[in-house]
Amino acid sequence: MASSVVSEKEGPRDPRAPEEMAAEDDVKQGNAVATEFRESITEALSPRQTLPGFADPRIERASGVELPSWFVDRCRRAYLSVAFDAAAECRVLGVTSTAYGEGKTAVAIGIATAMAIDTKKPTLLVECDFAAPSLHKFLGLDQGRGLSEWLDGDSRLRVVRGAALVPNVFMIPAGTPQSEPARFFYQLVDREVMLGLRETFANVVMDLPPTLNISYGSLAFGLADRLLIVARSGVTLTDDLERSIKSIGKKRVNGIVLNGTDERTPAWLRPLL
Amino acid sequence: MARYAEVLFRHRIRFTSLFLIPVALAAGIAVGLASYRATASLSVADPSSFGATFVPVGWSANATPAQNVADAAALVVKTPAFSQALSDGLSSSSPSLGSANVQQAVTSIGSNLKIGVSGSHLVTLSYTCHTAAVCVQVLSATVTALHQQLIQSERNQAEATTAFWTAQLQDSQTNLTSAQADLQKFAAANRGMTVDSTSTDSRVVLLLDRVKQWQAKVVEARDNLSLAQYTSSASARLMEIGTSVVTAPELATTSLAGDGSSAKFAALVLALGLALGLAYLVALTWVDKTARDPRALEHRLGVPVVATIPKLVSSRGF
Structure with missing residues (x-):
């Protein structure tokens, strides 16, 4: 799947209210940010036509992410196993893990791809791992700016659009690594960005930070309707997985995706064991 | 049982060696010390x-x-x-x-x-x-x-x-x-x-x-x-x-193993070797505390394993 940046817009208006502004103004400002977010996405979904023979200067070319079809199919199994509210217009699925290197970003990409293919509806993959972003590596992009910079009001919103087979997949990288990731989750919650996302996309996949050793889990994991934990077979300790589930809450975790399995037992023998 | 089988096949070269060494040793004893x-x-x-x-x-x-x-x-x-x-x-x-x-x-x-x-x-x-x-x-x-x-x-x-x-x-x-x-x-x-x-x-x-x-x-x-x-x-x-x-x-006998006294010793060595191999298998399985078996995970954590994804080898490192 080749991906490319198809839309960028002027950054949101400074969401920070002057100190002397009243609380009501803050709410209005928050709503304005959500509105601007929707406008940014709308533009990304409907790019302006470029004159024939001229390259669109706004398009940031990126090398593709190649996920095998079987990988996407396994990710499809994962999201189809999660029961969403049938009446919900938007499904928000969070993907996390116990620690780094367990494949949560790859699984999140796979799930977003599968959802986009299956539903034919706009699907967004949001990278919320502000401390150690890695989505840009998968997309072959420079790290550059991303959601954190946009939330800080330092830059425009960067939306990367999937092309070719899944043009309805949109991805928002987290941006440069941040030393205080908690504040971005607070802003995501406080400024009702999720509201804008829900109104715009049918499916939202959130690449959340690993569960262990973070203090802002309640903020981060509360953004998604459903949660999946990715564990790497032969690497993730079962005790860590248990601690993660305990810290999130067993009811909040809808399933485990066991990644990187490498079963050596012959297939004919497995049913006998 | 599935866990033991998985460990056995995962370290199949090691366990094949562990199996062959006592077998070869036993055969050597049976014939050499006949x-x-x-x-x-x-x-x-x-x-x-x-x-x-x-x-x-x-x-x-x-x-x-x-x-x-x-x-x-x-x-x-x-x-x-x-x-x-x-x-x-x-x-x-x-x-x-x-x-x-x-x-x-x-x-x-x-x-x-x-x-x-x-x-x-x-x-x-x-x-x-x-x-x-x-x-x-x-x-x-x-x-x-x-x-x-x-x-x-x-x-x-x-x-x-x-x-x-x-x-x-x-x-x-x-x-x-x-x-x-x-x-x-x-x-x-x-x-x-x-x-x-x-x-x-x-x-x-x-x-x-x-x-x-x-x-x-x-x-x-x-x-x-x-x-x-x-x-x-x-x-x-x-x-x-x-x-x-x-x-x-x-x-009294002209068989390769002589009168059989060395075969008994060889059988003992073989049994001991296999027992050690089995103990090693149990130890390896016991030491491995990582998540591997979906059924074991579901049983222990009470959360369903909704998908298993085989190892993906990619130039992008995921």
Whole structure:
């Protein structure tokens, strides 16, 4: 799947209210940010036509992410196993893990791809791992700016659009690594960005930070309707997985995706064991 | 079980090695340390079969001929004379053995030679060693040496018995001569006194009793000496003629693993090796605390494993 940046817009208006502004103004400002977010996405979904023979200067070319079809199919199994509210217009699925290197970003990409293919509806993959972003590596992009910079009001919103087979997949990288990731989750919650996302996309996949050793889990994991934990077979300790589930809450975790399995037992023998 | 199988197949090279090492070791032990057993049997005749009624020297009247010869043989094999005879016999009959093998055979004969009885007239000999051909050669030499030494033993005992009774006879005759001389001296000193069995004189009676006593001793010693000489010669002859080889030394088994004693040890080594391998498997499985088995995860965590994704190899590192 080749991906490319198809839309960028002027950054949101400074969401920070002057100190002397009243609380009501803050709410209005928050709503304005959500509105601007929707406008940014709308533009990304409907790019302006470029004159024939001229390259669109706004398009940031990126090398593709190649996920095998079987990988996407396994990710499809994962999201189809999660029961969403049938009446919900938007499904928000969070993907996390116990620690780094367990494949949560790859699984999140796979799930977003599968959802986009299956539903034919706009699907967004949001990278919320502000401390150690890695989505840009998968997309072959420079790290550059991303959601954190946009939330800080330092830059425009960067939306990367999937092309070719899944043009309805949109991805928002987290941006440069941040030393205080908690504040971005607070802003995501406080400024009702999720509201804008829900109104715009049918499916939202959130690449959340690993569960262990973070203090802002309640903020981060509360953004998604459903949660999946990715564990790497032969690497993730079962005790860590248990601690993660305990810290999130067993009811909040809808399933485990066991990644990187490498079963050596012959297939004919497995049913006998 | 699935976990153990997974660990087993994951480390299949290691476990194949762990399996093959004890198997190879056991096979090596079974063949390399194989011991062979050569057997032979001797028939021992009863003196009565020759019409004689004597009890051979050193034999117990309550034991069977086979038991008597087996007991005698058990004593003989421990003597230096037997070792020398065996060494000489092996050196002359099997020069290809070499002095080292001969010396080893002579040294180990006490522990590797088993003497038993079968029935009342059959003595069985078995010799165990690590080379089939050597076993037969050593047992052949042993049978010959044993036969010779048993005869020699009978002769030695006969000589000792004869010497004993000869000495007893000489003593008795000396004492008889002395007693007779004392009686004659008394008669010469007391002329006119009746010096015979009708005498009532206490001194005469005492002297006469002494003479009679030694006369009886002389007769007894002479009789015993005669009997000993007869028994001794008869015993040696009985051993010489009445002991014959019924079954010549031959290998009890010709299989690659010999008599099977090394196979038992090999089986023990194999079982121990496999047990160690099994223990290693259990330890590896127990030490591995990572998430691998979806069913085990669901059972422990109470959260469903909604998908398993095989290892993805990508240039992008995920």
